Amino acid sequence: MARIFLKTLILRTSLEYLRLHVTFSSTATTRLSPVIFCSSFLQSCSWQFGACSRKLHVEADGPKPSPAAAPDRLPFSTVTQEDLAFFSKILPGRTVTDPDLLESSNVDWLKSVRGSSEVLLRPQTREEVSQILRYCNGRNLAVNPQGGNTGLVGGSVPVYDEIILSTALMNKILSFDSISGILTCQAGCVLENLSLYLEERDYIMPLDLGAKGSCQIGGNVATNAGGLRLLRYGSLRGTVLGLEVVLADGQVLDCLAMLRKDNTGYDLKQLFIGSEGTLGVITAVSILCPRKPKSVNVVFLGCENFEQLLKTFKLCRGMLGEILSAFEFLDSECMRLLNTHLKLPNPISDCPFYVVIETSGSNPTHDGEKLHEFLEEAMTSSLVTDGTVATEDTKIKALWSMRERITEALIHDGFVYKYDISIPVERIYQLVTDMREHLGGRAKSVVGYGHVGDGNLHLNITSPVKDPALLAAIEPFVYEWTASCKGSISAEHGLGLKKRNYIYYSKPSQVVAMMGDIKAMMDPKGILNPYKTLPDNLK
Numbered sequence: 001m002a003r004i005f006l007k008t009l010i011l012r013t014s015l016e017y018l019r020l021h022v023t024f025s026s027t028a029t030t031r032l033s034p035v036i037f038c039s040s041f042l043q044s045c046s047w048q049f050g051a052c053s054r055k056l057h058v059e060a061d062g063p064k065p066s067p068a069a070a071p072d073r074l075p076f077s078t079v080t081q082e083d084l085a086f087f088s089k090i091l092p093g094r095t096v097t098d099p100d101l102l103e104s105s106n107v108d109w110l111k112s113v114r115g116s117s118e119v120l121l122r123p124q125t126r127e128e129v130s131q132i133l134r135y136c137n138g139r140n141l142a143v144n145p146q147g148g149n150t151g152l153v154g155g156s157v158p159v160y161d162e163i164i165l166s167t168a169l170m171n172k173i174l175s176f177d178s179i180s181g182i183l184t185c186q187a188g189c190v191l192e193n194l195s196l197y198l199e200e201r202d203y204i205m206p207l208d209l210g211a212k213g214s215c216q217i218g219g220n221v222a223t224n225a226g227g228l229r230l231l232r233y234g235s236l237r238g239t240v241l242g243l244e245v246v247l248a249d250g251q252v253l254d255c256l257a258m259l260r261k262d263n264t265g266y267d268l269k270q271l272f273i274g275s276e277g278t279l280g281v282i283t284a285v286s287i288l289c290p291r292k293p294k295s296v297n298v299v300f301l302g303c304e305n306f307e308q309l310l311k312t313f314k315l316c317r318g319m320l321g322e323i324l325s326a327f328e329f330l331d332s333e334c335m336r337l338l339n340t341h342l343k344l345p346n347p348i349s350d351c352p353f354y355v356v357i358e359t360s361g362s363n364p365t366h367d368g369e370k371l372h373e374f375l376e377e378a379m380t381s382s383l384v385t386d387g388t389v390a391t392e393d394t395k396i397k398a399l400w401s402m403r404e405r406i407t408e409a410l411i412h413d414g415f416v417y418k419y420d421i422s423i424p425v426e427r428i429y430q431l432v433t434d435m436r437e438h439l440g441g442r443a444k445s446v447v448g449y450g451h452v453g454d455g456n457l458h459l460n461i462t463s464p465v466k467d468p469a470l471l472a473a474i475e476p477f478v479y480e481w482t483a484s485c486k487g488s489i490s491a492e493h494g495l496g497l498k499k500r501n502y503i504y505y506s507k508p509s510q511v512v513a514m515m516g517d518i519k520a521m522m523d524p525k526g527i528l529n530p531y532k533t534l535p536d537n538l539k
């Protein structure tokens with residue numbers, strides 16, 4: 001009975017309220033409820049599935065960093081032939097000095113920060129990392145720890161000639177406990193590979209990012225990456241159970257607990273989560289993984305204004321409760337860029353705002369019923385004006401790409417100024433509106449998208465080329481606006497090189513000074529990822 005009811009409801013819904021193409025999913029024989037979906041949209045974008053947006057590289061002739069962005073080079077030693085001989089001895093065949101091979105490690109994914117390192121080290125074990133750091137500390141050589149190099153704030157590349165210490169070859173899974181769901185692996189494991197490994201065992205990673213095909217778990221933890229599943233599974237500060245870290249002087253700090261509960265003193269691993277490689281190099285991680293949901297649905301909806309979108313979020317939380325796993329948004333400007341630059345067609349009719357809602361649960365019938373009830377309520381109360389639903393994997397990926405590939409679409413629009421703000425959710429879009437008004441016609445595009453469920457806005461502004469006058473109009477306006485709402489000027493991307501000097505907009509000087517004390521205690525010579533995270537002039 002329930003299934004027939006569902007079928008009737010969704011068909012009625014689609015006919016009366018949604019202008020949609022109705023097709024049946026490939027699982028329609030086992031599930032009676034039809035899937036509402038635009039099939040032409042799916043065909044046209046099927047080629048790009050699995051192609052992680054961060055894998056698409058733009059040409060390597062991007063702009064050089066502005067001199068103002070980098071402080072003067074600190075008095076570290078420079079790498080000598082003797083140093084290279086030492087590295088080659090401990091890392092035979094894994095000490096890279098060929099400038100062509102170093103090129104992609106010297107420049108960030110956005111091509112906005114470019115270092116001039118002459119050596120890239122590729123250790124495979126914590127012992128090798130320990131030997132490298134002990135040596136560099138003794139010689140006063142600066143080190144830039146690097147994971148997948150997908151960061152957006154210039155934290156993952158050298159600023160000058162720092163030695164690049166890549167974790168890419170530290171890519172072994174060390175253990176997985178199928179009862180507790182605790183995974184322990186080396187820091188260089190690529191997030192997508194971990195996800196595939198876990199999915200075969202009926203588990204998933206607690207985090208998911210657009211950059212999953214390239215980013216590494218060590219970098220994710222070092223930056224406390226947020227991403228698309230945070231609403232459901234919380235931040236890495238909760239799901240990371242243990243870390244192994246090599247300190248600046250080469251000591252190995254074993255905090256690799258595999259326990260959910262451990263109140264024996266200070267939780268030192270938290271110091272390294274989000275410290276962007278400035279306090280130690282993470283070499284292994286243990287992380288609590290959720291069970292793979294048996295039923296996943298994704299809905300793509302259109303709203304007339306941001307107020308309706310927020311009401312939809314409130315309704316969604318109330319009606320979907322425990323099965324809600326993501327609530328993301330994009331504005332019509334993002335849609336325009338997806339259409340123009342990536343040729344991704346809008347799966348629904350044009351609307352000022354779009355929402356991606358994901359549900360994950362253990363009972364497809366129960367989840368389907370809840371979702372349909374929510375959709376009916378959202379449509380009858382005119383909170384949403386159009387929409388489409390997917391339950392089948394390929395179609396789910398197609399809808400997700402409308403959200404995940406915005407970063408890539410922006411790269412094709414011009415030089416991108418990126419802001420990653422968290423403020424009380426009611427106000428997140430006001431910043432975009434105010435910025436548009438403030439800039440007038442000076443920017444090429446001003447777009448807003450992000451994680452509504454986490455109160456996290458991604459405000460991105462583009463110009464045909466790098467434009468210092470535009471930057472001067474954006475900053476400090478954007479930071480002052482954020483501080484006036486007691487928000488964070490970096491919700492999930494970190495401070496890196498680009499945002500380090502704006503830390504005071506979100507943290508009191510006393511707190512920043514204490515961060516400086518911790519850095520001085522743990523890395524007295526300051527060799528680990530210099531010029532990042534901490535401001536140039538500690539107050």
Ligand SMILES: O=C(O)CC[C@@H](O)C(=O)O
Binds near residue numbers: 460
């Ligand atoms: O490109 C950005 O500004 C945001 C990237 C990422 O955090 C996202 O949520 O898509």
Ligand SMILES: [Zn+2]
Binds near residue numbers: 450
């Ligand atoms: Zn994000």
